[in-house]
Amino acid sequence: MASHNTVLLKTDIPYLKLHNKGKVREIFEIDNNLLLVATDRISAFDYILPNGIPNKGKVLTLMSEFWFNFTRELTENHLITTSIDEIDKIIKEDMEMLRGRSMLVKKVEVIPIECIVRGYLAGSGWKEYKENGTVCKMKLPDNLKESDKLPEPIFTPSTKAESGHDENISFEEAVKIAGRELSEEVRQKSIAIYKKASEYALTKGIIISDTKFEWGKYEDKIILIDEVLTPDSSRFWPLESYSPGKPQPSFDKQFVRDHLEQSGWDKQSSPPSLPEEVIRITSEKYLEAYAKLTGEKIPE
Incomplete structure (x- = not known):
């Protein structure tokens, strides 16, 4: 049933309580x-x-698992696990549907800022820079081109706005939402993970232009949650064709966005409908x- 071309658009697990339904995930x-x-x-x-998109859910899940281990x-x-067979609450008939696309995770108190590095x-950062020479109100060097590498990775938080659009905010605004100590901790950790992951990705031929992390409080610790360094939460560019001064081809849904823009x-x-x-x-x-990133293929 779960061949490489079947798509799963919704999951129906009536014996489990639905906690939340997002654009892509059901929790x-x-x-x-x-x-x-x-x-x-x-x-x-x-x-x-x-x-x-065939296999998209599996890519998001298994790539997150790879990066959780890596970081x-x-x-x-x-x-906790991506092995559906280890979860005794799931009945046999649903295992095939859920295999490869499910993560059992700890329940945490979510920190209400999106941590973008x-x-x-590129993207909204480039737009703001063109207008004001800043990204999230942070001054950047003059004369940068679109897709240029920044001197150092920068932390540019955003909020979850009511309308569903994330809004870029300054670090001081993040402090107002989450408190100074917490904001500084997630900034430091987010930049450290980005640096380690992007150095590794370069050796595999991929530039991680930017990415979004989410964090949660578990017991008395701040831990990494949600999905990590996937094509949905990051901009991945092929290193071999990288050339600043214009938008770059990417390994994410930019291709779909471009199609819709022209449609x-x-x-x-x-x-x-998409062709x-x-x-x-x-x-x-x-x-x-x-x-490219994991050296593996998605299991059939």
């Missing part, structure tokens, strides 16, 4: 823990698109990023 409660299930849904411009000496994290000038869709109404070709290429991009 269920199991005892004092949570089961994060990554579907193959894809969102763009705050809409969930009608088509799924373990820098920080603890919320991952940028090593390169004539007004971004106010239900999004159109087979766009779905196939997007799936291949996710799988290629996973294979």
Whole structure:
């Protein structure tokens, strides 16, 4: 059933309590823990698109597992297991649907700021820099080009706004939300993880332009949660074609966004279906990023 081309758009597990449903993930409660299930849904411009991307949920889950293990000496994290067979609450009939795309994690108190680290000038950072020479109100050197590498990675937090759009905020605004000590700790840890991961990724032919981390309080510790360094939470660029001064091709859903931008869709109404070709290429991009970074293929 779960061949390489079937997509999972929603999970129905009636015997587990639904804790939360996001754009891509469904989160269920199991005892004092949570089961994060990554579907193959894809969102763009705050809409969930009608088509799924084959294997996307597995890439997000297994890539997060890879990075949780990779960054373990820098920080603890919320991952308990990705092995669905170890979770006794799941009935046999659902194991196939959930295998490879589910993480059993600790339940934490989520810290309400998104911790973005940028090593390169792209996206909303580039937009702000063009206008004011700043990113999240931080002054940057003059004469930088789009996609330029920054002198040092910078921490540019954002908030979860009510409307669903994240809003970039300054570090001082993050302090108002989360407190100084906590904000400084997540800033330091986020930059350390970004540096270690991006140095490793370069050896695999991938530039991590920027990425978003989420943190939570567990007992008396701050631990890494959510997904980590995936194509959904990061900009991955191929190193071999990197050339500053313009946008870079990427291993994420930018390809889908570009297609939608050119499709004539007004971004106010239900999004159109994606052509087979766009779905196939997007799936291949996710799988290629996973294979390059981990040296593994997604298990059939």
